[in-house]
Amino acid sequence: MKKKLLALFTFMLLALLITACSSDSSGDADEATDDASKDDSGGGSTGEVEIFSWWTGAGEEDGLLALIDLFEEKNPDITIDNAAVSGGAGTNAKAVLATRMQGNDPPSTFQVHGGEELNKSWVAADKMEPLNDFYEENGWMDKFPEELIDLVSSDGNIYSIPVNIHRGNVFFYNMQVFKDNGIDVPTTMDEFFAVADKLQDAGVVPIALGDKESWTATQIFENVLLGSLGPDDYKKLFAGEIGFDDSRVVDAAEKFGKILDYVNEDHASRNWQDSAQLVANGEAAMLNMGDWAKGYFANDLGLETNVDFGYFAFPDTVGDFQIITDTFGLPKGIDNPDDVKEFLKVLASVEGQDAFNPLKGSIPARIDADPEKYDQYGKDTMEDFKNSRLVPSLAHGSAASEGFLTKTNQAVNIFVTQRDVDNFIQALVSAAPEM
Numbered sequence: 001m002k003k004k005l006l007a008l009f010t011f012m013l014l015a016l017l018i019t020a021c022s023s024d025s026s027g028d029a030d031e032a033t034d035d036a037s038k039d040d041s042g043g044g045s046t047g048e049v050e051i052f053s054w055w056t057g058a059g060e061e062d063g064l065l066a067l068i069d070l071f072e073e074k075n076p077d078i079t080i081d082n083a084a085v086s087g088g089a090g091t092n093a094k095a096v097l098a099t100r101m102q103g104n105d106p107p108s109t110f111q112v113h114g115g116e117e118l119n120k121s122w123v124a125a126d127k128m129e130p131l132n133d134f135y136e137e138n139g140w141m142d143k144f145p146e147e148l149i150d151l152v153s154s155d156g157n158i159y160s161i162p163v164n165i166h167r168g169n170v171f172f173y174n175m176q177v178f179k180d181n182g183i184d185v186p187t188t189m190d191e192f193f194a195v196a197d198k199l200q201d202a203g204v205v206p207i208a209l210g211d212k213e214s215w216t217a218t219q220i221f222e223n224v225l226l227g228s229l230g231p232d233d234y235k236k237l238f239a240g241e242i243g244f245d246d247s248r249v250v251d252a253a254e255k256f257g258k259i260l261d262y263v264n265e266d267h268a269s270r271n272w273q274d275s276a277q278l279v280a281n282g283e284a285a286m287l288n289m290g291d292w293a294k295g296y297f298a299n300d301l302g303l304e305t306n307v308d309f310g311y312f313a314f315p316d317t318v319g320d321f322q323i324i325t326d327t328f329g330l331p332k333g334i335d336n337p338d339d340v341k342e343f344l345k346v347l348a349s350v351e352g353q354d355a356f357n358p359l360k361g362s363i364p365a366r367i368d369a370d371p372e373k374y375d376q377y378g379k380d381t382m383e384d385f386k387n388s389r390l391v392p393s394l395a396h397g398s399a400a401s402e403g404f405l406t407k408t409n410q411a412v413n414i415f416v417t418q419r420d421v422d423n424f425i426q427a428l429v430s431a432a433p434e435m
């Protein structure tokens with residue numbers, strides 16, 4: 001009898017549990033359906049947001065940490081998991097991300113360049129939620145430049161939110177070294193090579209390079225390409241309307257090779273920060289780097305803008321602006337879209353952008369941020385952005401697919417040691433169908 005009673009009791013307990021669980025899950029489902037009618041992603045909160053990026057270490061992470069602090073201040077109930085993977089330009093992070101996305105294990109949100117890196121990799125694979133309603137609800141449609149919204153859109157849907165705008169066609173230089181050698185800022189390639197010769201004769205390394213990760217050399221090449229082709233034809237090149245065997249591309253490869261004659265011998269063992277140090281300490285004069293280098297000089301090395309280091313547009317590209325934009329979106333299939341949206345709101349806010357960008361060296365993506373929060377470099381760059389012809393960067397994911405970029409980086413890497421223009425051009429021509 002006792003056994004029967006125990007069995008009955010156990011059965012009732014189980015039944016109760018099952019009912020509780022199923023009403024729980026149907027509650028979730030209702031909630032999800034309700035939210036789905038409000039936005040595209042469905043509801044869901046876990047109280048945690050994993051932020052995936054490649055912003056670790058000097059010159060990279062301070063902006064992100066400031067943004068995280070601001071978020072945590074505003075959202076004490078949501079914990080941030082900073083899942084950054086080191087390696088400039090996403091050298092390692094992009095591979096880790098690809099494995100996770102393919103295994104249906106997306107981070108809550110991840111750093112991705114506007115343009116083809118976002119569109120051809122993740123939007124085309126149907127891995128991202130459209131954010132049009134989210135933009136409308138928050139009144140962001142006229143708060144970001146149209147060109148930028150275009151870069152993060154595909155077929156009329158917006159898929160991510162830009163936190164910044166970096167400029168890629170900048171040379172930073174050591175002001176004391178220029179002064180000691182009586183050098184004026186060059187604006188054309190001819191002037192630039194004359195400056196490089198003068199510096200070399202004086203025993204200074206003219207150009208610092210750290211191409212342990214080959215994107216830094218690819219970045220130089222894309223800037224030479226921009227100078228050779230001009231902004232319209234540069235865009236046509238990546239739209240497949242001009243071939244990589246065009247004489248101006250060959251000319252760019254030759255000039256790129258010539259630039260490599262002026263770099264430090266140990267370039268292959270340095271990363272971008274190590275190469276920037278050469279300019280900071282006066283061993284080298286100039287560095288072509290995206291303006292995260294400004295963040296590094298000013299914020300990490302304590303150098304003063306326009307006192308210790310100056311800047312000028314990459315020769316022959318004055319009036320053009322090589323755009324690099326870091327953006328974050330909402331991957332499909334995550335269980336905490338509500339929490340992620342809270343993070344995205346902070347990242348998209350004026351306050352968030354003005355906390356992040358002065359440290360990162362970039363300018364805000366929003367048009368209504370506060371210029372007074374930025375140094376002279378930032379102010380000048382904001383002006384240049386408004387008045388320049390904008391072009392997408394290849395080395396930083398906007399101009400072409402990841403497949404093409406990987407092959408270009410490989411070809412550049414070989415070119416840096418072999419200097420064989422024909423081989424280089426041939427490699428680009430063969431990779432072009434993957435663009």
Ligand code: GAL
Nearest residue numbers: 087088089090292324326396
């Ligand atoms: C770029 C990225 C920048 C900066 C840089 C160096 O691709 O957009 O924010 O991190 O790489 O790692």
